[in-house]
Amino acid sequence: MSEFELIQSYFKPLQCDSEAVDLGIGDDCALLRCPTGYRVASSVDTLVAGTHFFPSMPAEQLGYKCLAVNLSDLAAMGAKPAWFTLALTMPEVDTDWLAAFVTGLSSLANQYSLPLVGGDTTRGPLSITIQVQGLLPINDALCRHGAQIGDGIYVSGTLGDAAAGLQLTQQAITAPPRSLTVAEQYAISRFTRPSPRVGLGQALLPIANAAIDISDGLIADLQHILTASGVGAELQQQAIPLSTRLQDAKQRYHDALYGGEDYELCYTVAKDKQQQLESLPFDSYRIGTIIADPILKLYDER
């Protein structure tokens, strides 16, 4: 199958109509519109087989996840997704694999009417690079450097589920097959099909002072906000929302604090905006406060 046939069969169907796209797949470049008063937010992430996912990961899950992790970066800036490109490197053309991969990709792209506008298909060890771009009003963005002393620190959902899901996925590769409990299935789905908080991100634009998505674990990602903003934080460990009861309390908190890939948002909100935050149709859990002293204090009140 030639690259041309690959594009026609699998990738052109991902090129949905969009006012922002003057020219999509098929020329030397795509031509894209940024409306007056807006700017472009841009994120790129690579997932490499064996490094970022198990080579046995089903193609449909992979297609979903590699777009999800990029959309999560747009969500963390408050941007509205506009279009994406796909650079796909495969050892060989496996049409079953490709069809499943595109199914996963399009299930998420369709949610946001997000058109594929270009890409590159190459031969080599399996690796996927997606670049997604979104639109933001010129004078508005959720950056890491905006946290202010006294801000409440919030997260958008339960943490640690993806880490538990990763452990279960690892076990499933080596252990004999067994049926999974509902809680186990949920943890695995949080690892394989994270929900980028795109709607929340846009709703936070007039409310939050700083935001980041939690890809490397709460502590590591919150620390990026603290460093960029020149502030510190007090966290109440018991306030961190948890869902899974798969592990003992110690492991659950460890996963919530240090496990990655939850793709929830962490954001800081000034006192006078907290009522506005509570009125949003999205969950927010307060877990701490921004302080002047540039350290991260973790209180465990058990």
Next chain:
Amino acid sequence: MSEFELIQSYFKPLQCDSEAVDLGIGDDCALLRCPTGYRVASSVDTLVAGTHFFPSMPAEQLGYKCLAVNLSDLAAMGAKPAWFTLALTMPEVDTDWLAAFVTGLSSLANQYSLPLVGGDTTRGPLSITIQVQGLLPINDALCRHGAQIGDGIYVSGTLGDAAAGLQLTQQAITAPPRSLTVAEQYAISRFTRPSPRVGLGQALLPIANAAIDISDGLIADLQHILTASGVGAELQQQAIPLSTRLQDAKQRYHDALYGGEDYELCYTVAKDKQQQLESLPFDSYRIGTIIADPILKLYDER
């Protein structure tokens, strides 16, 4: 070396000042400006070790070339380069290799004051994905589908050099070392350090009806223009500009017609714009004419 240190040491220096960049490396997204009246042209290309380049290719050459092939796509649309992102997958962190890679990359980026605005550094088999974006007036672009019957067909420089350079590079890997002639060195440099025709592309915006860059060989790439425009072409083989005298005439013409990676532009220009074309400070060689009959006729007048 952590990803943070890698970015600080090697990639942040590539983040030169630009009015178009509101926020560069270091947050969840870069924030980029498209001026009113303009739109964004976007191209992405992946180079994989063993598929697109010899694993022994010096890192400096590789850094240069992976940006050059993307800039060539912008040139083919007539766009002005604005910014780029780099997704770099490496088997291990080799600081000497990285320093050389960045030297090659920056030698070309600096020519166009092109800032690096983001990227991703991952562990895995060596592979480089660059996405470069440029700016184009809203109502102007060099597309493949614009060729008109009667247009002259032009190329911007000699063809076949890169194919000869590739052959010499392959020979050098297996044969004992020997000193190269000036002509051989030139052919190799055309393969390793192609010059994207960025200035010409922008100058062609008000002149050419269609354009493409020659990455896969003149015949294959011109055919893309013909198919997209629903037209045909007559080519005079003797009119194709050649430079190398390394091979016999038959091989030289074969390389010019079917060898790839020259990264010259091929474009079509209506009769009433041909004087304007001749007045440009760039070389143009007329090699044929667009015809109504949708086939490609190649005349060999030897």
